[in-house]
Amino acid sequence: MSIITLTTDYGLKDHFVGALKGKIASQLPNATVIDISHEVDPFNVAQASYLIESAYASFPKGTVHLIGVDAEMNSENQHIALQWNGHYFIAADNGILSILTQKIIPEKIYAINIHDRLHLEATDMDVLITVATHLSKGGLLNVIGKEIVALKEITQLQPSVENNTIIKGCVIYIDHFGNVVTNITKKMFLEMGQERPYEIFFNAKSNLKKKKNPIKTIYPKYSEIVNNDDYSSSTYDGIRVAIFNEANYLELGIYRSNPRSLGSASSLFGLTYRDTVEIIFK
């Protein structure tokens, strides 16, 4: 019996997450359920997709990832189960999995069709839960749906490229520490950069427009800033850093900043969700 992960926009204040786990336990008494996040901004499919993409690889093969963000089935969004590299992803076809499949090629995609087999009062989440427990028990995809070849196409914000010298991306996530995650990937940076020098501009205090005050180094991880040097680590507290994070996205941060006192990258850089970040190669 494999792990079921949960990613929702339900928040933790209400009874919704508890009730969801109660329903899973009712169907599968010894289920192992692990929360990825319940603090996705309501209906924000891009955020949900970023979180699930960043998290899934930490789980063992066979894990079933249940995503309850904008999960209502309607004439536009059917319910989907997708298999990839031993993981299962269950969600509405609302863009969450489409963004993911721009990076991975799913082995199998099924449109879930068990809705009329459940009791009359069954909610959308009841359907997804039933599929999740079925797969967690080792059940087959073709029992719960009909194989399809593609997800609904989503015009998703992807970084644009100009003259082989500029990557123009945007902020897709701001984490708990106030670090700013962009949609610029390490792969894109390496392929286009070809080891040329570069500068990163972003829109705090019109630095983006005036091309002022860039960051010029992307570190492999936060701790490298210190290890490369013989200063005390506290010397670096509060400096601006760029790294490729564990999910291989360009992330802008403040070294060892406490967002509640010093301020976070997001507040200090003046960046918010969807703002532009540019890398210019020389």
Added chain:
Amino acid sequence: MSIITLTTDYGLKDHFVGALKGKIASQLPNATVIDISHEVDPFNVAQASYLIESAYASFPKGTVHLIGVDAEMNSENQHIALQWNGHYFIAADNGILSILTQKIIPEKIYAINIHDRLHLEATDMDVLITVATHLSKGGLLNVIGKEIVALKEITQLQPSVENNTIIKGCVIYIDHFGNVVTNITKKMFLEMGQERPYEIFFNAKSNLKKKKNPIKTIYPKYSEIVNNDDYSSSTYDGIRVAIFNEANYLELGIYRSNPRSLGSASSLFGLTYRDTVEIIFK
């Protein structure tokens, strides 16, 4: 061994919930513990009661619901274990279970009397935990307490009815999405309404007083708004809706609103905890 659920006002910042789970695990190593909520407003028994009422039916029979809100035993509040329909509820007799028993008729109520059997330093929660693990293991109620016939009477805010035309209720809960839950039940609405047309008034911008700007339809669920129609779902983003929620209470919301950007029902309707909501039948 059955599930133990937790509903408290402890919050998730401190070590309290972790310590509670550590104590349960010390008594019952393989306990399955599921959080319902730890974000109940401090000492708010009405909220705790609403959450537990909304959640319990999602859990399998045999589940033990431990409620740590205003749980100190004192001369006014004794500790109670209540059995109903295969579920157990453990709390102080402070109103949480009294509100619940206005809707359900408990099969058995026990006043817990094991306090002097525990070690001297035992806290109120140690007592409730000991009862919870005892019941989770299949232990009998009469081992941990003395059967009583009734809970302490609570004068609880119930909707009032005027001339068979008005139901006057109030806000009992505001959820993570900013939806406003009232104490008006579907049962009450159906029995009194007898399929007459109706209008729902509430006190944003003096609409209640001036009887302006009512909501005139209660949908069975949020997604029905879209399914009844051939417009795109996004047409409806931001419109006001009334539904009977899964716990069968009248809920006022904003369709697909993000409380952090567009504003929530609570903020847009100008409603807060205990504010009046009226249904007037014609």
Added chain:
Amino acid sequence: MSIITLTTDYGLKDHFVGALKGKIASQLPNATVIDISHEVDPFNVAQASYLIESAYASFPKGTVHLIGVDAEMNSENQHIALQWNGHYFIAADNGILSILTQKIIPEKIYAINIHDRLHLEATDMDVLITVATHLSKGGLLNVIGKEIVALKEITQLQPSVENNTIIKGCVIYIDHFGNVVTNITKKMFLEMGQERPYEIFFNAKSNLKKKKNPIKTIYPKYSEIVNNDDYSSSTYDGIRVAIFNEANYLELGIYRSNPRSLGSASSLFGLTYRDTVEIIFK
């Protein structure tokens, strides 16, 4: 297989805690993982230390406490595993365990040295997770590190004592209810006080400086305020109280206050992290 507890500053919004649990489950499929807190202020080792000290005794012997606060290994902070009274504590040597060992004498301290045995991309947390699952399975400390005799010395804020009449402490934690926890312990109070009368001063509205408006009684617990008396408990709502909390630290609170409406001890007393609290004996 013993419990693994988690204490981090990761927050619950991001995927980090879920990914951490996924990695633990990958190494130890049936691990029992219990969260102590993920809301430690970023990099605040004093808070992390207070939480772990307050929580660990609620867990059974054999429990492995994994602390992911300021956990990066660098030239100043090595990774440590410490054994005490049947519990294991795993963290970077950044002060969290040093504060703890001012109260307990560890049986064994190991500097973790498995870093070069892990894959190249392994993060600091991967190292700590590997040690945690090893110990949870009953593995030996000497397999994962080299025994050392002492932790790095930390000059930690300890209360100072003047003329055998004043204990001058400070605020180390503010909890979810807004109660203010100081670093003054019950032991210190009893040893120095020798049952003399006392007054507690703190810095709201210059009461500390002007020595005005002290609290004169420390209760053994919040409920004692009511039990000692024949008034209704609601008489006491909102009064100022001092107690020794379950971790035996002096805590200042407001009886049954809701920080969201009435205000918390922290806001009403005008106290924040690191502010001074004095006990003066007569």
